[in-house]
Amino acid sequence: MHLVHDPASGAADPIAFDDFLKVDIRIGTIVAVDPFPEARKPALKLTIDFGPAIGTKRSSAQITRHYRAEDLVGRQVAAVVNFPPRQIGKFMSEVLTLGFPDGDGEVVLFAPDLRVPDGGRLF
Template sequence: MSDSATPPAAQDRITYDEFARVDIRVGTIVAAEPFPEARRPAYRLQVDFGPAIGVRKSSAQLTVHYRPEELVGRQVAGVVNFPPRQIGPVRSEVLVLGFPDADGAVVLIGPDQPVPNGGRLF
């Protein structure tokens, strides 16, 4: 993978069909709590992706910029078609997406206006 300062090399480029296989949806965080068992500070999240997908669990290292009570009600983007992954006692079912700040801490991404849960990124 290339970093943000380097454009992708020709061999790293993907087709639109490859991109379309990554199912990125919008959901609303309905629960967030500390995850003290995690190796690095993290929260356990429950994200509602609408009736077709439902509520999915995740572990996310968001403790630098967010408190649990600030996360509840926030819409976020997440990859919903990765296989579940066991992270300590949590079975993570979705990858919540963000960008690193200047120090590498996660800043969440999501819509700048409310949209229906479950909407797919295109």
């Protein structure tokens, strides 16, 4: 996961609302989790169902500190679905799964507190 700015330095530069609307953030349900032992940093390969309009996409996520693979299937997560795919080793990551850093900088997944339909867009 590459950050546009250093989150410790404060807020990012202001953007226009139209720029925000270009980022397509959707909710999906994790349907499969696979190990990713060849990743440089501990990570998991997620398969996420974003509903019929977008379908199933894959993502590499460095979330092994707080999450076990067997606990993730069925969990809803938010992801950016309109970035170009990114090659991570031999794996093609198609979406960017979203999270926030905890006090130690480890990823905590971002998800709704109530179940919503897969494919719903953030607004």
